[in-house]
Amino acid sequence: MPLTYLLKLYARLLAIAAAVVLLCVVLFNGLNAVRHQFWLERMPDPLMRWLASVPLAEEPYQWLSAWYGLTVASPEDLALPPVLQERLAYGQVVATETPVGVWLMVQTPAGDVLRLSFDEPYRDVANVLSELVSWYLGPAEADQRESLARQLEHHLGVRILWPDDGHALPGGAVLQRVSEQGLALYRESPEGPLNALLQLDDGALVGVALPAPFSPWAWPMVLLLLLVVGAVLWLALFLGVRELDSNLRKVESVAMRIARGEMGARVDAGHGTLVERLASAFNGMAEHIQRLVQVQREMIHAVSHELRTPVARIRFGVQMIEDCRDEVALKKQLDGIDGDIQELDELIDEILTYARLEQGGPVFSLREHSVTDIVRQVVSEQQVLRPQLEIEADIDEDTERHALSDIEPRYIHRAIQNLVGNAGRYARHRVRVRCRIDDDNCRVDVEDDGPGIPEQDWERVFTAFARLDDSRTRTSGGYGLGLSIVRRILYWHGGQAFVCRSDTLGGARFSLVWPRRKPEDAVL
The missing domain is CATH 1.10.287.130 (Signal transduction histidine kinase, dimerisation/phosphotransfer (DHp) domain)
Structure with missing residues (x-):
């Protein structure tokens, strides 16, 4: 996989992760702010409506006035904003946060506004509900408590439990607090709802199961976040697959164009793509x-x-x-x-x-063989065929020490033979085959003293069926394929064949250059 594409993919994944986290944080905080406001007004709704239904509630519930600032006044006296007044007129319980706590307000049947001030709304509402249950059940006769408890449950939105009905009592610390204060709030689990244990005037114990607290990780919120994460990941996957599909369609389109005969069509997939x-x-x-x-x-x-x-x-x-x-x-x-x-x-x-x-190419089986032996063999064979020419091999001592090379002997012989035969066809008197081999490369130069080749034709001579004299008689010899074969043989050996002018003999100089050793990963 290209490093550029890997880095781009990594950056995209980081961007997607950051987008998912940011979106989830925004949704979590934004939605929970709305949910908390909704819960803050729905949780004390039974309590506030109960208090609003009592005429002059501040008189019978003087303890609420002392503890939580219970007041009943007109909207104008409280200087409420028009929006809050409109909501109160619709019969809603309204909660507003202030620097000193939360105000809970509801409109009474007389049109006034009943207001309570809480520092900790959930705990304070639980405490008020527990006190009301104790306030009503305490003086009641024992035989009336059951029916009265059902009425309180209906109006206050709580469950009243009697320990003698099988309700388990809490631990000793809670009982100790009840015996000292007459009321104790406790939780059965750290994140669970508050419960209250009351001791009535005659010493009877009563349990009150209070409403559940606000939970930011409620299952609708978790489900929504999972849906959002799934949607973002699906979108990212869709965009990634669409990009890959677009690139593959480019390849498909070019393949179809080539099938229609547009041999020059090529794929432009861009840099750093998969x-x-x-x-x-x-x-x-x-x-x-x-x-x-x-x-x-x-x-x-x-x-x-x-x-x-x-x-x-x-x-x-x-x-x-x-x-x-x-x-x-x-x-x-x-x-x-x-x-x-x-x-x-x-x-x-x-x-x-x-x-x-x-x-x-043929199935090359490169093996170690002496290049200098092949050069001498070709020179000897061509000298016999062309006795009128002087054909010599120029091989130094250093080359002899590196004579062994990874080659296909038959094809290297064919390449050198084609060059020497071509030089002999145009030479006047002399052909020289110069062989130089070092640790890395092999080089064979074939020079002659003939007319040479014009520089503008140096590349054309390697084209199949190309002959500079345009003659097709036996005296010219050749078919225009010899040099093309030489170049292809060198190509399959990982080398090159080229031509220039001989500095010493004045004619053409054909050169073969290829690596002395086959690369380890070469597949031929």
């Missing part, structure tokens, strides 16, 4: 296919011309045989036909060799 390597491999494949198609077209065109001349000569020779009157003329025509057939055989061999090398 399919960057796929696009690079696809473009390499497309270039290779385009080159093979072009080579095939050129080969078909050129082969049709190359085959036409020897075939025409064979046809002409066959016709001449019919007119031969003596053995000498007959033998001359047969020798000519045999030469033309030999020329066809050599041409077909060149074409097949070039086709194998162009279409992916």
Whole structure:
């Protein structure tokens, strides 16, 4: 995986995580602020309506006035904002936070506003509810307490429990506080609701299960956060998959264009994308296919011309045989036909060799072999074929010490032989084969004293079927494939073939350069 794409992916994941955290914090705080306000007004609703239903509540509940500032006044006297007045007029319980606590207000049937001030709303409301239960049940007769308790439960929104009905009593610390103060608030679990234990005037114990406290982690909130996280992750996954799908569609589109014959189409996947390597491999494949198609077209065109001349000569020779009157003329025509057939055989061999090398190369089995021995063998063979020329091998002592190289001997022999044969075809008197090998590279230079090659044609000579003299006679020799074969052989050895002018002999100098040792990860 590309490092750039990995870094971009990592940055995106961090951004997604930050966005999820930020969104969850905003939603959590914002929604819980609304929920807390709603709870703050719904939790004391039964208490406030109970107090509002009592005429002149501050008189019978003087202890509420002393403890929690119970007041009953008109909205104008309390200087309430119009919004709060409107809500109170609708019969809602209103809670407002002040610097000294929370005000709970409700409108009485007479149109006044009953207000209580709490420092800790949940604990204070629980304390007031417990005191009211004790205040009403305390003086009541024992046989009336059950019915009165049901009425209090209905109006105050609490559950009244009798220990003698199987309700478990709390621990000794709570009982100790009840015996001392007559009322104790406690929790059965750290996050659970408050419970109250009361001792009535006759010593009877009464339990009060109070409303649940506000929980910021209520299951609707947790479910909402999970839905938000899931939605953000789905969106991120959708965008990531869409980007990958877009890149793959680019590859698909280019593949379809190539199938329609647009061989020059290429994939532009951009830098640092997940399919960057796929696009690079696809473009390499497309270039290779385009080159093979072009080579095939050129080969078909050129082969049709190359085959036409020897075939025409064979046809002409066959016709001449019919007119031969003596053995000498007959033998001359047969020798000519045999030469033309030999020329066809050599041409077909060149074409097949070039086709194998162009279409992916033969199965090379590189092995350690002496390059200097191959050079000497080629020089010896060419000297026999061209006795009129001086063909020499230039090999120094340092090269002899590094003569062994990882090569395919048969193809390296073919490459050097093609160069020496090509030089011998154009040389006037002399051809020199210079071999230099060091720890890393092998180099073979073939020079001649012929007319040389114009600089503008140095690259064209390696093109298949390219011949600078445009002659197709036997005297010119060659089919324009020899140098193309040389370049492909060097390509499959990981090297290069190029041409320049010889500084010493004045003609052309063809050079072969390739690595002496095969790379460890090379696949040939």
